[in-house]
Amino acid sequence: MTDISDAVVADWVTLDDLVADPYPVFERLRRETPVAWIPFLNRYFVSRFADCFFVETHNELFIPQTNSLVRESIGVSMISKGDPEHARERSAIAAAVKARTVNEVWQPVFQANADRFVAELKQHGPGVDLDSQFAVPFSAANLGALLGLINSDWADISRWSKQFIAGSGNLAGDPAVWLSNGRANDEVNDAIDELVPYYRAHPDASMLSSLLSAPVDLPIDVIRANMKLAISGGFNEPEHVITSGLWALDTHAETRARVRADETLFAALFTEIIRWRSPINLLNREAAVDIDIDGVHIAAGSLVGLLIGSANRDERQYDHPEAFDISRKRRPHLGFGVGIHLCAGSWAAKVEVAGVAWPTLYRELPGLHIVEPETIPFSGFAFRGLPVVPIAWNS
Numbered sequence: 001m002t003d004i005s006d007a008v009v010a011d012w013v014t015l016d017d018l019v020a021d022p023y024p025v026f027e028r029l030r031r032e033t034p035v036a037w038i039p040f041l042n043r044y045f046v047s048r049f050a051d052c053f054f055v056e057t058h059n060e061l062f063i064p065q066t067n068s069l070v071r072e073s074i075g076v077s078m079i080s081k082g083d084p085e086h087a088r089e090r091s092a093i094a095a096a097v098k099a100r101t102v103n104e105v106w107q108p109v110f111q112a113n114a115d116r117f118v119a120e121l122k123q124h125g126p127g128v129d130l131d132s133q134f135a136v137p138f139s140a141a142n143l144g145a146l147l148g149l150i151n152s153d154w155a156d157i158s159r160w161s162k163q164f165i166a167g168s169g170n171l172a173g174d175p176a177v178w179l180s181n182g183r184a185n186d187e188v189n190d191a192i193d194e195l196v197p198y199y200r201a202h203p204d205a206s207m208l209s210s211l212l213s214a215p216v217d218l219p220i221d222v223i224r225a226n227m228k229l230a231i232s233g234g235f236n237e238p239e240h241v242i243t244s245g246l247w248a249l250d251t252h253a254e255t256r257a258r259v260r261a262d263e264t265l266f267a268a269l270f271t272e273i274i275r276w277r278s279p280i281n282l283l284n285r286e287a288a289v290d291i292d293i294d295g296v297h298i299a300a301g302s303l304v305g306l307l308i309g310s311a312n313r314d315e316r317q318y319d320h321p322e323a324f325d326i327s328r329k330r331r332p333h334l335g336f337g338v339g340i341h342l343c344a345g346s347w348a349a350k351v352e353v354a355g356v357a358w359p360t361l362y363r364e365l366p367g368l369h370i371v372e373p374e375t376i377p378f379s380g381f382a383f384r385g386l387p388v389v390p391i392a393w394n395s
């Protein structure tokens with residue numbers, strides 16, 4: 001790595017501050033040092049919308065991290081590849097996540113899961129935690145069904161997802177994390193191996209079935225890695241958007257009244273939550289060549305962290321970016337990424353959250369509200385959401 005100019009070193013950025021409240025940190029970075037060297041993470045942070053967009057859409061200049069923990073955690077999936085290999089694998093899952101399949105096949109499954117877990121909420125009664133008792137099982141059960149993991153239950157999916165994410169973020173090299181990550185890998189491999197003969201004989205709309213019937217035969221380790229990518233990438237974000245959406249309404253009474261009067265506004269709420277309280281704040285890339293961004297020289301091989309949660313609040317892109325406003329003028333956001341790695345599950349996520357979870361919760365639990373929403377802290381940096389969300393309703 002070549003010299004890093006003192007002017008771009010942002011040694012005031014700490015993980016504690018990012019976890020406590022990333023938005024003041026993001027705002028200062030965008031204003032003072034839009035391309036900043038972050039010593040404790042050994043990488044640059046890029047915080048403005050236009051720069052994040054540029055990096056994500058120039059795959060010849062910025063590639064997936066070559067020595068990434070993600071590869072160690074789940075194997076080499078499409079997220080760790082460029083085209084044409086990436087495109088081949090991406091097209092192999094397309095049938096399972098395209099809008100028509102989601103609407104016709106998965107939406108009824110999502111609804112059945114919502115009905116099941118809302119019934120369990122009612123049994124618990126007011127005071128129950130919406131996150132652990134609804135958002136977690138609902139998102140995990142939906143994902144398991146879409147992936148075709150019919151031999152596993154929602155608790156397996158959520159546990160595996162957490163263990164894969166923990167491995168991907170195991171910068172400290174904690175051996176206990178690798179141990180449980182290895183166990184999750186073994187269990188998912190076993191679950192897939194058991195299902196391969198079944199789906200060869202009974203192809204269906206699921207992701208595993210799509211991967212197995214791709215026009216170009218994919219090696220089993222590629223199939224496994226892409227299933228693990230979806231397990232780690234398709235669970236905690238819907239979970240967090242469900243609870244963040246309720247929290248946003250309960251802290252904005254006027255918007256809450258509008259949405260309660262018109263359920264079509266759940267779609268706008270979904271888009272605004274992904275922008276305003278992005279469930280993913282950070283994407284990682286590696287510079288493939290020496291390049292300048294915003295006048296800062298980045299040497300080939302340097303790691304570059306794209307702060308998409310900051311890009312989504314860039315004052316150059318949005319009026320009043322700090323405001324929660326479901327009627328804001330439509331401008332693209334980066335909450336699902338952009339370019340070749342744009343989220344493959346965005347439509348499934350929108351249908352399960354805005355089309356199923358929110359309408360079902362409000363319909364089935366009259367007077368639904370979060371208990372003291374102002375006191376509940378968000379947590380996490382790369383992935384961020386509300387860990388505990390006590391709710392009440394008129395029972």
Ligand code: HEM
Nearest residue numbers: 078079233234237238283335336337340341343344345349
């Ligand atoms: C609100 C929910 C979700 C959010 C905010 C989200 C966000 C993202 C983002 C930002 C990326 C780009 C990563 C990068 O460029 O490095 C991504 C990729 C991906 N997501 Fe999602 N995601 C969500 C739900 C889902 C679901 C439900 C699934 C599976 C059904 C899924 C599957 C994937 C896959 C397979 C990729 C990799 C795409 C590729 O490399 O071409 N996501 N997601």
